[in-house]
Amino acid sequence: MSRRVDAGGSWIDRSKPLTFRFDGEEYEGFEGDTLASALLANGIIAGFTSPLLDRPRGVMTAGPEEPNAFVEISEPWFDAIVAATMVELVDGLVADPRAGVGRLPDAGEMPSVDAAHRHVHVETLVVGGGLAGRRAAAAAAKRGDRVMLVDERHRIDRPPDGVTVLPRTTALGVYDDGYVVAHERSATLERLWHVRATRVVLATGAQERFVAFAGNDRPGVMLASAAATYVERFGVLPGHRVAIFTTNDSGLESADAVRAGGADIVHTIGVGEDPSAAIEGVDLLLVSGGWNPNLTLWRSMGGGLRYSRRLATYRPDNVGPPWLEVVGSADGDGLPGSQAHWLEPADDYSEHFVDLQRDQTVADIAQALDAGLVSVEHVKRATYIGTAIDQGRTSGVLAAAIVNQLLGTGPDAQGPSGARPPTVPISYATIAGPDRGDLLDPIRRTRIHPWHEEQDAVFEDVGQWKRPRYFPRDGEDMDPAVARECLAIRNDAGVLDASTLGKIDVVGPDAAAFLDRMYTNRMSTLPVGSIRYGFMLGLDGMVADDGVAMRLGDDHFLVTTTTGNAAMVLDRFEEWLQTEWPGLRVYCTSVTEQWTDVAVAGPKAREVIAAVGTDIDLAAETFPFMTFRDGEMAGMPVRVARVSFTGELSYEILVDGRRGLELWKAVMSAGAPSGITAYGTEAMHVLRAEKGFVIVGQDTDGTVTPDDLGMGWIVRKDDSDFIGRRSLRRADALRDDRKQLVGLLPNELLPEGAQLVEEDTGPIPMPMFGHVTSSYASRTLDRPIALAMVERGRSRHGETLYAPLPGGTITAEIVPPVFYDPDGTRRDG
C-alpha cells in the first residue's frame, strides 16, 4: 500500500522512478529518496527486528540517529551495516535488514571496497549543511578562506558559492589541530578525505529526543520531526491515524506538518498523560521529548557540556580547542524550550526502552544502580547503553537523565557518557584505501632484484626489503638448496647481493673524533685505506648495531650498518651531532642506494675477481684483509673491500647503483668456470653461525653487552668516552650470572627460541638457564649447530643442557661459539 502523498516531496523527483530490492522483494521509489523514505512509502512500517529481544522494529527517525532500521547493502556497492535513513536510493539498490549487527561476507561474495584517499587543506571546514553551517561557510568564503562544507545527507539545499560542498560525506572524527577524517560515499564513488583545517565549525544540528514509556520501541512510534521530514521532503505519510506526545512546542509544529500531508491527529498528549495508552488506537505515534544538540564530534575532542534548564538538555560549554567552534542548533541556538520529562512513571519498566539498539530499558538501568553503580560511565559499561553502532544518539542524554532522576540527584548532576570516533561504522578497507595488499607496507627491491626473480629465487622479508633467501635449482626445496650454496662458498665461490646494507658517508674535520664517540672501538687510529669492524651501543651499554668503517681520507669515512638499522644509525648520528655536539664539524649523508654491493666469497673468489677483470692488485700481501681499494672492474669504477662474513676469502664490490646489475652479471658470467653460485640470506646465516659471527637483532635482543658476546676486545679500555661506556660499569652489567654467547652441539636440530634447562627430567617449572638464538643444519660440519645465550655460558663449555620440547627433549653440549676454522686460516684464500 503506497503511502506516497501529493503534498511535500521537495527532495524527490516523481518523474524518475527507481527500482530496488529489500529483504528479497522488489519495490519502487523515486530519485531523491532515502532507503528509509522509500520503505515507508511502500508501507513497510515494521521490517526490522531488535538484536537481543527479537522485537519487531520500524523506522523511527529520518537521520543518522536511527536506532532500528539497519541494512546491509550488497548492490551496487557493499556496506556491511548502515542506517536506512542515510542510504541514498539508487536504481538497482539491494538491501537486507540487519538486526544491529553487521555480517562479514565471504571472500568474493561481495565487491571489494575500494576507497580513494585524498588529503586536502582548507582554512575553514564546516560540518553540517543546515542553515547555520551554510552561513558559516559563506562568511568564511567571503573572507577569502578556502572552505569545505560536508554533510552526511545526500542533498544540501541552497549551497553557498565559493565553497567546496560535499554532500554524502560524513565527518567520522575530529582530531588534534583541525584534522578531520570524512567519508564520502555515493553509488559511483567512495573516498576518505583527510582534511587539515585551520578552523573547524561544527554545525551538526540537533536531534529530537525520545521519551521512555512502555512500548516506545513498537513499529509506528516515530520521532515527530522525522514524520514531518518524511512528509515535507519525501512526500511520504508514515501514518494516517496519528497521536502526538510532546514536551515542547516543536512537536505540535511537526504534527501540523503531518496533518498537512493528509493525516488525522486524533490525540495530542502532554506531560502527565501516559502515551503508551494511545498506541493501540493509532497507526503512528509521534514523540517529541525535546531536542539534543548533536555534539558527538565536539565531545570527542574533549569539548565539555553544561546543562540548560530551558532546553532540558546539554549545550556545549565552549571550552574546547581554539580552532573548534559549535554554531547553530548544535550550540543550542533556536531550539524550543522543553519540559524535563524523561520517563513515564510505571510499576514495571521492562518495556520502557532507552537504547533500542542494545534492547536496554529503564529496568536495566535501575538494575545497574541497584548493584551500586552511580556513574553514567559505569552504567554505560554495565548495560552497554550507548555502545551500539548508532553511538547512543537517541539514548545518551536520556540514559544520563534517567540515572540522575533515579538517583535523585537532579538533571544537571551528570551529563551523557563520552563520545569517540568514528561517528558511524566504517570498514577497515575504507580506512586502508589504496594502502593494502602489496601496498600495505612498501616492498623494497635492490637493483639486482630482476635477476633474482629470473632465477626463481625464494625471497624473505628483511625489514621492508625482499632479499633472496635461497636460489632453488631443479625443484630443490630449502634444505638441499642451502646446503649446496654453503658448500659452493666453502669449496669454490659464491656471490651475495649485499646491497641492502646501510651506508653512510661521514666527512669533516671532526669525523674521526665523532666516530670514536659513536663506536666502542677507536676509528681515529684507522689508517686511510683500511677497514674496521665496530660495535655501536645504546646509552644503556647494550649492543645496538654493528658494521664496518672504511677510512676514505683523513676526514672521510664510509660507514656500513645492518640492513634493518640503516635509518636508525643515520638518525642517531644526526641526533648526537645536532643536539649534543653542534660544535663538531661533521656531515653525514645516506648513500645506501648510491652503491650496489656485490659480495664474492670462497677460496676461488680471487680467481673470479681476476676473471671479471680489474686493475686492482688482488694479491693477499698487497691487498690484505680489512683494507679496500678503488679501481676498475669490468670497465666500471668500483671500490673493493676485503671483509668477510663467511670466514672465506671475500671481496665486497661497491659499484654505482645504476650499474649494479651489469656488474652482477659480469661476475656471474666470469665466475662460471670457477663454479660461482649465487647464494641467499639463509646460506649467509649458516656460514656466519659456523664462524660464530653474531647477527645484531637475532643473537642480541637489546639486553646484551659486548662482553656477553665474548667480544670484550671490541671495547676500548683507554679513558676516552663513547656512547654506552658508563653503562658497562653499572652493577647489572657486571653481574657474574649474565647470559653469555655459547655454541651448542645438539643431538638434533634445535628450534630457535628454545629454552634451555639443566635437567632432562624433573618437576616443572624448571629454572631456565638460557635460550637458543640461532640454529642451523651445518652442511660444512655435517651436523646441527646452534648459538645460544646461557647464564655463565663461557665457564660451562663441555656441560650439557636440555631443551624440553613438545616432541621430546633435545640434548646439547655447550662449546665455544666458533665451530669452523677458529684460527681464521681461510680468509686469505
Added chain:
Amino acid sequence: MGPDVTAEQLVAAELAQIGVRADPAVLPFEQPQPNTVTTWKGRDVLWLGPDEWLVVGEADSEGSIERELQDALAGQPHSVVDVSANRIAFDLADSLDLLASGCGLDLDPSRWVPGMCAQSLFGGAQVILHQLDERTTRVFVRPSFADYFIDRLGAANRLI
C-alpha cells in the same frame, strides 16, 4: 575508476644529483629559502635543510658538478657527495591530486607553486617533491621504493 598512470604522465628523468652540506655562508650558490629551489649555472639547487642542499643537473654531469663544488668549498668543512644513483627522479604531469592521495602536504595549486620543493611522505615512501612548472612535479624517490611508488600512484589513479 581511472586507468593506470600512463607513460606520458610519469617520465623517469636521468639526472646528476650532488648532495651538499656546509655552512650556508660559504656556498658558491645563492642559498634557497627553506623548501624552495634556486638555480646555479643552469642547475637546480633544492633546499633540503638549513645546511643541506641537493644540486640537480643534467645526466652525466655529476663529475663536473662535484669537482666545481669541491673546488669552491676547499678549505671549508663541507660534504659534497655524488648521490645520482641514490634516488630516482620521476617527472609527473598534472598529478597533484594523485600525490594528495598519500601525501599530507598542502598541494593546492594556489599554495604549492613552481619553484617550491619539500621532503615528505607519499604513502610509505620518503619523497622529495619539486614543482618544476604549473603542470610538472618532479618526485625523487629511493630506487628501492620505485616500484612501490609507481604502484601506489597507479592505485590512487584507479580509485580517484
Added chain:
Amino acid sequence: MLLIRCPWCGPRDEVEFHYGGQAHVAYPEDAEALSDEEWADFLFMRDNPLGPFRERWYHVHGCRRWFNAVRDTSTHRFVATYRMDEEPPA
C-alpha cells in the same frame, strides 16, 4: 593527528616527525665521574608533568632537523617550537 611547526619547514603532519623525549637533558660532561645513581638518573629518569613540557622532536621525513618544543601534555597543544640553538620561551 598533530600539526607540528618545524622551525624550518613550518607546519607539517605529525607522521613526518619522531618524538625525542624530554629536552634540555644534557649528556654529562664527564660520565665516568658520575656515581651509579647519578648515571641511572640521567639514563632513566625523566619529568612527566601535566601541563607545559619541553621536549625534543625530529623532522625525520622532512629536513631531518632536531628541534625543541613546548607542548601542553593536558591538551596536546604546542605552545612553541624553537631551534636547538635557541633559548626556550619564558
